[in-house]
Amino acid sequence: METLIAYIIKVNIALIFFYLLYIVFLKKDTFFVFRRYFLLVAIVFSFVYPFATVSAWGNIISFEKPQKHITQVMVEEPASAVVLADEVQVAEPVNKININWWQALLFTLSAGLVFFFARFIWQLASILRIKSQGIQKNIDGIRVFDLHDEITPFSFFGWIFIHTDSHSDAEIKQILLHEQTHARQWHSADILLMELLCVFFWWNPIVWLMKRETGINLEYLADNGVLRHGVNSRDYQYHLLRLTYHQNVAQIVNNFNVSQLKQRITMMNKTKSPVQKLAKYLIALPLALLLVAGNSVYAQNQKGDEIFTEVEKYPEFPGGNQAFMKFLADGIKYPVKALENDEQGRVVSNFVVEKDGSISNIKVIKGVTAALDTEAVRLLNSMPRWKPGEHRNQPARVRFTLPVVFRLEGENLAPSKSPASPISADVHEKGKMLDEVVVVAYGKHNTYIPPSPPLPGRDNAESNGNELFIVVEVQPQYPGGNEAMKKFISENLQYPKIAQENGIQGRVITQFIVEKDGSLSDIQIVRGVDPSLDKEAIRLIGSMPAWIPGTQRGNKVRVKYTLPVTFRLSGKAPTVEANKAAQEKLNDAVIEIGSSDGTFVVVEVQPEFPGGNVAMMNFIAENIRYPKEAHEKGIQGRVITNFIVRKDGSIDSVQIVRGVDPLLDAEAIRVLESMPTWKPGKQRGQPISVRYTLPVIFRLNKNTENAIQKTKLHRETGRQALHKRDEDNRW
Numbered sequence: 017m018e019t020l021i022a023y024i025i026k027v028n029i030a031l032i033f034f035y036l037l038y039i040v041f042l043k044k045d046t047f048f049v050f051r052r053y054f055l056l057v058a059i060v061f062s063f064v065y066p067f068a069t070v071s072a073w074g075n076i077i078s079f080e081k082p083q084k085h086i087t088q089v090m091v092e093e094p095a096s097a098v099v100l101a102d103e104v105q106v107a108e109p110v111n112k113i114n115i116n117w118w119q120a121l122l123f124t125l126s127a128g129l130v131f132f133f134a135r136f137i138w139q140l141a142s143i144l145r146i147k148s149q150g151i152q153k154n155i156d157g158i159r160v161f162d163l164h165d166e167i168t169p170f171s172f173f174g175w176i177f178i179h180t181d182s183h184s185d186a187e188i189k190q191i192l193l194h195e196q197t198h199a200r201q202w203h204s205a206d207i208l209l210m211e212l213l214c215v216f217f218w219w220n221p222i223v224w225l226m227k228r229e230t231g232i233n234l235e236y237l238a239d240n241g242v243l244r245h246g247v248n249s250r251d252y253q254y255h256l257l258r259l260t261y262h263q264n265v266a267q268i269v270n271n272f273n274v275s276q277l278k279q280r281i282t283m284m285n286k287t288k289s290p291v292q293k294l295a296k297y298l299i300a301l302p303l304a305l306l307l308v309a310g311n312s313v314y315a316q317n318q319k320g321d322e323i324f325t326e327v328e329k330y331p332e333f334p335g336g337n338q339a340f341m342k343f344l345a346d347g348i349k350y351p352v353k354a355l356e357n358d359e360q361g362r363v364v365s366n367f368v369v370e371k372d373g374s375i376s377n378i379k380v381i382k383g384v385t386a387a388l389d390t391e392a393v394r395l396l397n398s399m400p401r402w403k404p405g406e407h408r409n410q411p412a413r414v415r416f417t418l419p420v421v422f423r424l425e426g427e428n429l430a431p432s433k434s435p436a437s438p439i440s441a442d443v444h445e446k447g448k449m450l451d452e453v454v455v456v457a458y459g460k461h462n463t464y465i466p467p468s469p470p471l472p473g474r475d476n477a478e479s480n481g482n483e484l485f486i487v488v489e490v491q492p493q494y495p496g497g498n499e500a501m502k503k504f505i506s507e508n509l510q511y512p513k514i515a516q517e518n519g520i521q522g523r524v525i526t527q528f529i530v531e532k533d534g535s536l537s538d539i540q541i542v543r544g545v546d547p548s549l550d551k552e553a554i555r556l557i558g559s560m561p562a563w564i565p566g567t568q569r570g571n572k573v574r575v576k577y578t579l580p581v582t583f584r585l586s587g588k589a590p591t592v593e594a595n596k597a598a599q600e601k602l603n604d605a606v607i608e609i610g611s612s613d614g615t616f617v618v619v620e621v622q623p624e625f626p627g628g629n630v631a632m633m634n635f636i637a638e639n640i641r642y643p644k645e646a647h648e649k650g651i652q653g654r655v656i657t658n659f660i661v662r663k664d665g666s667i668d669s670v671q672i673v674r675g676v677d678p679l680l681d682a683e684a685i686r687v688l689e690s691m692p693t694w695k696p697g698k699q700r701g702q703p704i705s706v707r708y709t710l711p712v713i714f715r716l717n718k719n720t721e722n723a724i725q726k727t728k729l730h731r732e733t734g735r736q737a738l739h740k741r742d743e744d745n746r747w
Contacts, residue, residue: 030062197241534562
């Protein structure tokens with residue numbers, strides 16, 4: 017979009033300069049033919065010169081060449097989540113009217129273009145209507161259309177229209193000479209060109225003035241053609257005066273009489289300009305060179321200020337990626353207005369890290385609502401300076417794209433009451449994709465925590481009225497740890513028979529309070545699947561023994577805990593996903609309970625391709641093959657793959673989590689299965705099996721003539737939010 021705007025500005029700058037040159041130096045001479053071609057060449061040059069640049073003082077025109085890279089590999093960090101609960105700190109609503117001035121300007125320009133194009137079509141239709149109503153005649157061997165109404169004579173290409181009853185034979189002869197000159201010299205083509213110029217650049221007054229000068233110059237040419245056939249100049253001028261008050265049919269035709277009658281008469285009586293004055297038309301050459309030089313300077317500056325999405329060394333948040341995630345976690349707030357109106361969704365924002373590390377060009381390219389969009393922009397504006405990126409050993413401007421997912425959890429959430437944000441004109445202007453940030457809040461229907469009666473055999477009366485925590489220094493823990501909880505769940509979880517018979521499965525999100533004495537209270541369903549599964553999840557948690565309570569500043573406190581329970585029908589044992597989403601904001605280990613092989617998703621030491629990410633990028637770039645049939649059919653898209661890096665580093669269980677087409681899916685699996693042995697992941701110093709998710713983007717590059725593949729590969733490991741999303745996709 018920015019490139020198109022720059023092009024339009026350049027075209028209009030050239031038109032303005034050529035028009036001013038015409039008015040100052042050329043308007044008063046009698047070289048009508050040269051003036052005509054000057055205006056035509058000026059218009060064509062104005063549209064062409066933005067593509068030309070001069071380099072090394074050699075007048076060498078160079079055009080930007082498409083990149084020769086066929087395959088591109090990008091490895092990124094895993095996605096992270098920021099989870100907020102009832103006591104979430106929320107932003108105060110902003111009571112102001114947000115006007116997208118860019119959208120308003122774009123709408124105004126588009127509306128004007130539509131109006132003037134419709135006007136242009138209407139004028140063409142009017143000519144066709146008059147032609148169909150006219151009577152075709154032959155006068156002195158010339159085909160004309162005799163009009164019913166008393167309209168000023170005019171021509172349109174080879175068609176000549178005249179109301180014969182309004183003119184004497186001598187006047188008709190003059191009219192035919194005039195209109196034949198228009199038809200023979202294709203003056204209607206000039207008129208159409210100027211009309212289309214006014215349609216697209218209706219907002220530029222110089223274009224309308226240029227159209228007027230073009231029209232009057234064409235009349236000079238036609239008048240000159242009449243006088244050269246021996247017609248008396250005085251008689252011809254009196255004839256024009258008698259037609260002054262006649263009606264004109266349209267502006268896209270060559271009218272025999274136009275409003276600039278005084279100028280035409282003055283020009284007919286003017287002495288012919290001497291041939292030596294033709295030299296002044298050479299003034300256009302320095303102007304053309306100046307415009308090309310200016311365009312070259314602009315192109316060079318743009319090259320220096322080019323915004324990259326892929327560089328050799330990317331900018332870095334002070335402290336690294338973990339510090340960036342912590343900054344987002346601490347700084348993001350779920351807006352009050354968004355909570356009140358049940359607003360949720362994915363806000364995609366762009367920003368540029370400048371050469372000095374400052375943040376600029378913050379834009380929401382795909383918004384949700386005004387409140388959520390404003391919060392995403394506020395967060396980005398609050399960022400400190402980054403360590404700038406480098407490309408070819410020079411500081412570089414780098415564009416990043418940051419998706420922020422605002423999500424509400426809870427029952428009976430109503431649809432959003434706020435209007436959706438318009439799609440930005442820069443929606444395709446994406447940068448390097450950063451980790452997706454997920455902001456979760458519990459809807460207003462679940463924000464009140466009512467006191468609940470103690471569970472059978474549990475006494476929680478002493479904790480009633482005490483402060484309830486969500487994040488504490490020491491989290492509550494199942495006695496014996498996660499392994500013990502795995503064993504308890506596997507021995508006690510009972511998949512409801514009615515749910516198995518009806519094929520019901522899904523993810524039940526439960527929530528409960530771990531009291532000061534370790535007992536569990538206020539067990540409830542935050543998001544359910546089916547009454548049978550919900551009931552079983554509550555029963556399972558209610559049967560748990562007392563936990564080790566959480567502590568804050570050395571004191572035992574009540575802590576709210578969230579535990580998603582996933583019921584799965586796949587021939588395996590039902591599973592539970594244990595999660596600390598409501599307790600820890602970052603870097604939570606996501607444990608898959610009931611896994612027969614003890615496969616982890618997030619571990620202390622991630623598995624690594626031999627040689628690191630760069631080596632993996634080179635391997636995939638050399639081995640990926642865009643399927644020929646998929647290329648021919650134009651098939652492209654994002655294939656999400658999943659595989660396990662075993663304890664010995666071997667790749668196993670390669671599967672498609674979400675496919676695009678069998679051809680692309682099969683190629684993604686083939687490349688992953690051909691990878692060499694990895695360096696295995698570790699947990700507590702021991703090699704373990706780790707599940708790894710790798711999205712593969714197959715994209716066809718239309719700008720590269722012989723390129724049949726261009727892929728982007730992003731490494732994503734499962735943290736909390738990603739693991740949840742993967743589970744949802746599988747079910």
